[in-house]
Amino acid sequence: MRELILVTDDDPAQRSLLREVLEGEGYRVELAADGPACLAVLERERPAAVCLDQRMPGPSGLEILPRIHERYRDLPVILLTGVSDVDMVVQAMQLGAFDYLAKPVELARLLTVIRHAVERSRMAERLAELEAGPAVAGQPNLVGRSPAMLEVLRQSARVAATDITVLVIGESGTGKELAARAIHAASARAAGPLVTVNCAAIPESLQESALFGHERGSFTGAVAQRKGHFELADGGTLFLDEVAELSPSAQAKLLRVLQDRSFTRVGGTSELRSDFRLVAATHRDLASLVAEKRFREDLYFRVAVFEIHLPPLRERGDDVLLLASRFLGELGQAAGRTGLRLAPESADLLRAYSWPGNVRELENALQRAVVVSEGEVITPADLPERIRTAGARRANGLAENGAAAPPPLTLAEIEHRAIRAAVERHGGNLTEAADELGIGRSTLYRKLREQQAGASARAVARELLAERR
Structure with a gap:
């Protein structure tokens, strides 16, 4: 279903303009002329974001903002203001405004902020569903209700709405790539590519070619021009898994591309640019590697801008x-x-x-x-x-x-205990016990007779219940 945006502004022309622009981008739009009308809409609808004018007849935007968050704590509210007042902006952010835009509104900027707000709203809804139930609706990659995982999801939600570099730290198998995919999917770059690279799987001699591409004839075997991963990630997200495994030469080039988003292919002379967001991951302690001079300190500070630790x-x-x-x-x-x-x-x-x-x-x-x-x-x-x-x-x-x-228990002992427990739970009803165990009733009969050296299954069941009493 299309996301709903609630536009609250006392200027009919402004409301009409925003409605036309937002509907043109595929959103549903509700309009309100003042604060009370805005709150009335929120009684019956839960929008993905609210555009709220600051100066309106009656309650101002700053007065309405806390009342919105009383009903929907995580609802992104974008404040529209016709004056550039630093104190007012600070107050709005303290009250929980998602962002603010100066009038006349720059439409490209508005759409970017709306996209970020909608993604934040989706993530907030996903977190609420996780806390209320055993699974994560809408994002099946991350599942968990433990405090440690809920914190991971909260951090992912916060950082997804930005474009800063993320470092995911965790043991092998904890789901570092899944976390990167979740961040990408909840970001403004979700429609762009997600390029995943396992640095540990690339031979050291080929790392620069893989990351930055190469020109034809630049080395033996380079029979054609090849784009690198940074070039392929233009407009999207680049995930560098096991970033600690990069060679010193590749680390130096990575530092440069993180500084100015420009690079050259191996054997090339033309400077190329790429608009990417970097998510890196490692199972190692990068700070220790820096102390051991095995990882560049300046690169470490470029990569570890926002750290997420997977438990x-x-x-x-x-x-x-x-x-x-x-x-x-x-x-x-x-x-x-x-x-x-x-x-x-x-x-x-x-x-x-x-x-x-x-x-x-x-x-x-x-x-x-x-x-x-x-x-x-x-x-x-x-x-x-x-x-x-x-x-x-x-x-x-x-x-x-x-x-x-x-x-340790043998397989036979584990099976024996499982059967006894199932029979006891069902009060000796062998049909129900067999259903729970996922085996046929005849199979359960045979196993019970084997356990009691030929005694009938029902006799064994009666004996188990007698022992329990």
């Missing part, structure tokens, strides 16, 4: 279960199997595991589980052995005297 999965609490639900939905859809879910025992194992490979390792583990599982429920037996054994070890824990943890 490892082990520090994100129940986010592991939100991510697992998301991955099972995607993997099940791809495999034509809907309704995939975790058994409670599997969820406990996922919580207990330390996830050294972070989100990437979780996704790979669930890919394996979907392949080997027989039903809708992912049981402990479907998970990789390292997760079963490590999870069981942590669940058992260490003795209070510091003795080593007992040997």
Whole structure:
């Protein structure tokens, strides 16, 4: 649905002009002639942004601004003013104005600010949905409700509306590229290209050619002119992953292009320019590399303008279960199997595991589980052995005297416990227990008989319930 912009101005000609311009850009527009009319519209609509005139009959824009934010805390409000009053501008920003524009309004500037405001509004709505529910609507790349991830999303929302350089820091597999994609998608450059480069995957001798391009004949094998990643990112975002792996020569050239947005291709003489936004990422401590003279200090300060630290999965609490639900939905859809879910025992194992490979390792583990599982429920037996054994070890824990943890549970023991727990939860109803475990009733009967050396399944179930009582 098209975003709604609320224009509040007492000048009919100004309202008409703004409506024509904004509708021409594809927005829906509501008009209000004064502050009370603006508030009346907000009673029935939630616009993506508000253009608010400062000088109007009755309450001024500065008087209406706090009342708007009482209803919609994160609604971007753009103040339109006919006077250049520094004190008034400062007061407006303190009251939470998103931006201000001087009249007569420069239409190109207005549209740029509106785009930024709409993207900020989208991000705010996404954060609200995340805090209210387990997933992020509209931006499926980032999922989480832990305090650490909510802070990441808040920081991403703030920086996306700007054009400054961002450095994403996190362990391998934490989702640094996903964070870069989210920033790009929420920025004014979203319609432009997102060029991703893994610096660690480029041989040192080819880094400058890959980044800045080369001319035909500039070196052996250069049979044709080639554009570099900086040139391809013109009008969009360039994501340099593992930026610490750049050679000293490539670092020097990167510093120059960040300073003046100009460069030359390898073997070329013409100076080229590119309008790009840089998002860099690393799993290393760049400050330590600077101290060791392995990363340029001047480049470090150019790259680390706005740092976002992605937490490892082990520090994100129940986010592991939100991510697992998301991955099972995607993997099940791809495999034509809907309704995939975790058994409670599997969820406990996922919580207990330390996830050294972070989100990437979780996704790979669930890919394996979907392949080997027989039903809708992912049981402990479907998970990789390292997760079963490590999870069981942590669940058992260490003795209070510091003795080593007992040997890890075997696959048979994990399966045995999962079956007993399911039967107990369903009061001995083997059909319901089999449904929860994602196996057929005949399979459950067979496994129960095997566990009790040939006794009937219902006898085993009665015995389990008797033990529980």
